[in-house]
Amino acid sequence: MADQVQVTARQRTILTAIIESYIETGEPVGSGTIARLAHGEVRAMSSATVRNEMVALADAGLLEQPHTSAGRIPTARAFRLYVEQLSGGARISAARLPASSRRHIDSSFVGLASTQAVLERTSHVLATLSSGVGVAIAAAAEGDVLEHVHFSRLAAARVLAVVVTRSGMVRDRVLALDHDLTLSELETASNFLNEQFRGWSIEQVRTELARRVERERSEYHRLLNAVQQLWSKALPESGPRTQTVYVEGVANLIGVNVDADRLRDMLVALEAKQRLVDLLNAYIDARQQSVRVVFDLEEQAPEMAGLVLIAAPTHMAGEARGTIGVIGSKRMDYENTMNAVSYLSRVFDRIVLHPNE
Numbered sequence: 256m257a258d259q260v261q262v263t264a265r266q267r268t269i270l271t272a273i274i275e276s277y278i279e280t281g282e283p284v285g286s287g288t289i290a291r292l293a294h295g296e297v298r299a300m301s302s303a304t305v306r307n308e309m310v311a312l313a314d315a316g317l318l319e320q321p322h323t324s325a326g327r328i329p330t331a332r333a334f335r336l337y338v339e340q341l342s343g344g345a346r347i348s349a350a351r352l353p354a355s356s357r358r359h360i361d362s363s364f365v366g367l368a369s370t371q372a373v374l375e376r377t378s379h380v381l382a383t384l385s386s387g388v389g390v391a392i393a394a395a396a397e398g399d400v401l402e403h404v405h406f407s408r409l410a411a412a413r414v415l416a417v418v419v420t421r422s423g424m425v426r427d428r429v430l431a432l433d434h435d436l437t438l439s440e441l442e443t444a445s446n447f448l449n450e451q452f453r454g455w456s457i458e459q460v461r462t463e464l465a466r467r468v469e470r471e472r473s474e475y476h477r478l479l480n481a482v483q484q485l486w487s488k489a490l491p492e493s494g495p496r497t498q499t500v501y502v503e504g505v506a507n508l509i510g511v512n513v514d515a516d517r518l519r520d521m522l523v524a525l526e527a528k529q530r531l532v533d534l535l536n537a538y539i540d541a542r543q544q545s546v547r548v549v550f551d552l553e554e555q556a557p558e559m560a561g562l563v564l565i566a567a568p569t570h571m572a573g574e575a576r577g578t579i580g581v582i583g584s585k586r587m588d589y590e591n592t593m594n595a596v597s598y599l600s601r602v603f604d605r606i607v608l609h610p611n612e
Contacts, residue, residue: 260336265300269300270549273333283321286303338593342548349598356595364376381579382597383596385504388508390579401454412434426490440481444481447478459485508584534552537579541578543568546600548564550563
């Protein structure tokens with residue numbers, strides 16, 4: 256582990272300079288490059304001193320040398336050490352995000368009408384700010400409550416269901432029914448659900464409908480059967496726990512220095528959005544307060560080897576709203592990305608939705 260590596264203050268300074276140079280250029284870094292840096296503690300070091308310390312850092316498993324170059328590049332262990340150093344210092348703070356980025360974020364969320372719209376916009380903003388893949392995952396809505404439901408007839412035995420929950424999530428689904436329902440029957444069903452169950456949790460609605468169907472043996476039973484069929488197809492058994500995933504910026508990974516086969520595997524993994532849900536749920540706890548950086552993504556998803564996740568939970572009005580983050584290469588700008596994710600996670604708490612606009 257990175258925290259078990261013993262390095263001196265001078266070695267840490269040199270390692271930081273190497274990592275930041277490598278992030279900026281993507282090229283192996285030589286001792287001469289570091290010695291020529293005209294700022295900070297590095298300025299006082301000779302090329303020979305830097306070269307000797309780089310040898311020591313390589314022996315510690317923090318630098319490696321590509322076959323085709325005399326320069327060195329940071330190892331995964333070095334990046335972990337670098338992020339630990341950033342996290343423990345004053346450089347990682349939502350307030351440290353450049354004012355231009357903060358203004359861009361703030362203006363991006365004005366006038367949005369639902370949590371769904373906020374999360375979708377979040378993935379776009381993160382992709383833009385980080386040059387990585389922006390990811391936003393809605394919290395599992397197991398305890399969410401019904402605000403409104405509407406059914407529209409599309410064709411024979413095909414219905415569009417729109418379910419709006421109290422948290423602002425909107426679910427729409429095209430339903431293939433066992434038998435056709437008239438416009439009047441669909442309107443009656445939606446009115447029944449809205450009048451009887453507005454404010455009920457999604458699971459409570461399912462349970463109560465099943466109970467009433469079992470109990471009733473009348474014309475009312477025919478209505479209940481229609482309502483139950485519509486509800487069960489609009490929100491199937493796993494529906495309330497299904498997490499909506501928004502991904503943007505996959506094209507940013509094209510520039511990652513990986514072979515074509517591995518890039519294809521990564522793109523497939525990003526398209527299989529349930530994999531992203533599993534990945535973020537494995538690493539990000541809704542109770543945590545800070546941004547987390549995860550390097551070992553391949554432990555959960557082998558096709559993500561070589562990528563890094565920077566993520567944080569989000570809350571609105573004190574309630575968990577999901578997880579936001581960036582997936583990118585080890586060469587990402589950690590400081591800027593960590594600060595962007597941190598700032599965005601705090602923006603959620605002060606977003607005011609405008610559902611009637």
